[in-house]
Amino acid sequence: DTAVSQTPKYLVTQMGNDKSIKCEQNLGHDTMYWYKQDSKKFLKIMFSYNNKELIINETVPNRFSPKSPDKAHLNLHINSLELGDSAVYFCASSQAPGTGYSYNSPLHFGNGTRLTVT
C-alpha cells in the first residue's frame, strides 16, 4: 500500500540522453512535487503542481519538464542529460488546504530515484 511510489529506483545513463522518472500517489492529494537532493543531502524544490497551476523553481533548467497525465501522477522528463544532473530525485505529495500557497500540510515522499549520468 505504498503511498507515493517512484520508478525506477536507480537510473544510470549517458550524457545527452533523455530520460523520464515516473511518480504515482494513491493518497488522493491534490498537489505533487519534485525535489532534487544533491550529494551533500541538500534538498531543493524543482516543481510543485496541482490541477490548477504548475509552479516552477526559476533555477531549474528548461531541460527538466514535469508531465501530469492525471491528478495521481507527476512524471519528470529530462532532456539532454548532463553530469551535474546526477542526484537523487524525490517525488512528494500533499493535500494543500484551501486556496493560495499555504504549505500547512505534511509532505509524503517517495523513496527516491538515484540518477547517475556518466
Next chain:
Amino acid sequence: SQQGEEDPQALSIQEGENATMNCSYKTSINNLQWYRQNSGRGLVHLILIRSNEREKHSGRLRVTLDTSKKSSSLLITASRAADTASYFCATAGGGADGLTFGKGTHLIIQP
C-alpha cells in the same frame, strides 16, 4: 532565502540518551516542519509547528519554536538505535516557493 540550517551537522550519542537538534532560518514563516530520512529512503514527516505555536509534542519528540530568534529545536528523548537517521527542518513562508529544507543533522545512536 528561508533556508533552514540545522545544527549540529552530525551527532553521535549512546542509546537511551536524549538528542537535541537545532534549526535556524532567516525570514518570517507560516510553519516549520521536521522530517526524518533513513539511509536510501524518502523523507518522513515527523511534526509540524505553526508560527503561533511555541511547543509541540509527539511521542518521544518535542519541538520548540522561537520566532523572535528564528529558531527551532527537535528533542528526541530516550533514543533508540532505530532513531539513527538524518533529520531535516523545513520552513514554509506561505508563498509559492513551497517548503525549503535545511541540510540536515545526521544522528547516530550507538547501541
